[in-house]
Amino acid sequence: MSTSSPTHDSRRSVVVTGASSGIGAATARRLAHEGFHVFCVARRSERIAVIAEEIGGTAITCDVTSSEEVAALARTVHEMTGGRLDALVNNAGGAFGLAPVAEADTEQWRAMYEVNVIGLMQVTRALLPDLIASGAGTILNVGSTAGRGAYEGGGGYTAAKHGTKVVSETLRLELWDQPVRVCEIAPGMVRTDEFATVRFDGDTERAEAVYAGVAEPLVADDIADAISWMLTRPAHVNIDELVIRPRAQAAQHKVHRIDVGAIAPTPESVEE
Template sequence: MPTRTAVVTGASSGIGAATARHLAAEGFHVFCAARREDRVAELAAEIGGTAVRCDVTSAADVDALAARVGPRLDVLVNNAGGAFGASPVTSADADDWRRMYEVNVIGLMLVTKALVPALIASGAGVILNVGSTAGRVAYEGGAGYTAAKHGTQVVSETLRLELFDQPVRVCEIAPGMVRTDEFALIRFDGDQAKADAVYDGVAEPLTADDVADAITWMVTRPAHVNIDELVIRPRAQAAQHKVHRVKQDG
């Protein structure tokens, strides 16, 4: 039996890196794809995978990724994404919005399009798109990101309809509050205080490993079982605007 293979985009940090590690622990050979070549090279060396420098918004990079993967693929985790800025619609930065749509929607489409033939060839492929609870609920200051992640959700739903007669499952995971090293920091353009405030008083937000564990469970179900969507939050987050925060002493 051939070694199962997986592609994880955005594998240089956070949920992507954690997912690559979890899949490798399950016996997958993981193609770790991200723009930061040094980071994915280090990760691939750690888990016995293959590092691929890939900007998912670049058709040339995505074609090169598909060539490295070859004719057969078992799992694709479309994790590359990101939030840039938190301005109201009336003062939004159009370039930030374009970047979010490019990576969360266009990039997902390019990678999926390039790798679907290999997924079909496996006889039981899985596409796992990493969405967000922001793809289900709007909130002030989040219109650009919520619009992009709503796009991720709708692409997932449409793809499932279009591939209904093919041996490929289409799943989406929608995490809520996840504390990673970079997500909030990038969103607030390196402002550590603003990034820390997102999680202020929340004792146990989700971790990248929590989400990676769920992703690994989803993609390793029997071939006839499709987890259409899984919403995962920390217990402290009852809803987008309802988060239990413990006041700090002093």
Template sequence: MSNQRPLAVVTGASSGIGAATARTLAGAGFEVICAARRTERIEALAAEIDGRAVACDVTSEDSVAELAAEVGDELRVLVNNAGGAFGLTPIAEADSEQWRQMYEVNVLGLMQVTRALLPALIASGDGVVVNVGSTAGRIAYEGGAGYTAAKHGTQVVTETLRLELYDQPVRISEVAPGMVHTEEFSLVRFGGDQAKADAVYAGVRDPLTAEDVADAISWVATRPAHVNIDELVIKPRAQAAQHKVHRE
């Protein structure tokens, strides 16, 4: 393993956008620390891309501290991808624990990882933070209040970081995908109900793939040092808005 490669960290790297991003950044010349809770998956991924696997639960301060210790003194890129949606119920039937979990991972987890790794990002002289948000962080839709509230939080934390670090050698960006068909996102949201998960994408010929989003993240992270992509919203052609999707 060469120490000459710049270092990147990707949270939620065990599947979907996170795993695709780890592969894409490795292909762009980074040594990637793959961070997630499922150690078998990230160990296999790290072996594939000549990276490192670090078991990490972003909602645990102790776990995040262990990640920071593994990172060391300098870090070039942090991709805060760990997140998730749980449930699709109206507020009148909301599950408090699901809302709490969404806020913990999408907002508090993002904050804890960023806070822990900022010194190393600044020390690199050209750090980049890419937070993976969502179009759900920009618009409301029925049944989505818990997730949209959490992803609005992701967006606002990103905007605030940009203001607070304006005089530091760190760029702050958000990549906000719309409809992405990954193997787990909707399945997790619907508690393992495959039929409900499949219905989300029914008739949509070409939703985004994890690789599409990873490509966007890598592009943001590899701009020249003076270029800050504040936000990049990426949707499939079939999706004009949350409620306006072409289905065949």
């Protein structure tokens, strides 16, 4: 794990995982604008270094599925904040593949569970003492509307995001007497620079088909704006969950598309 380590100041502090692109990068920028010192956490060192320099934050290279790297992350954050962390945005996640259960790739399913559930748990567990010590900490987990339903080909991802949802609910029950809020945001169709491309293993044509004919899908800045709002409510106000979709998406499988002819809905069109 590597870091860039400017002296931490007295501003509110937040850890954002998966901060190298998409929703994570947009959230890091938005929270810096709101006055937070942002710890930009991701595996890709060069990308988070650029973002951290841009916003005056701190880059910490960390794979959230590695217990050793998460422990090192927690030590660094503890040292730089004096043991008082204001917020954690568990954004690291991802979807891999779109095969039906009968043809599922075991390693893809395992990877989705590791990053969306185990990684979230490890980071939360490691940083929780400092969140409690702040006196008004917030854990905000980035889930998905896929954690509220099912669709063909999405078994592995929907199972993992249902896991994110249930972990959030469990944490809220377990921390009921602690000064820590537990929130979840569940985005629907969000067009980012990498999500669908990663899911389809670099197949840009399949990735583009997800958003075909959708005039205005959500973008990363829309989610970052909502995350910022959730984190900046008064400390006694807990936004348990916020489900956010583009107007064109009435449900996972029901999306208004313009000028797409006779294209019928397919599993690839029901992001996220």
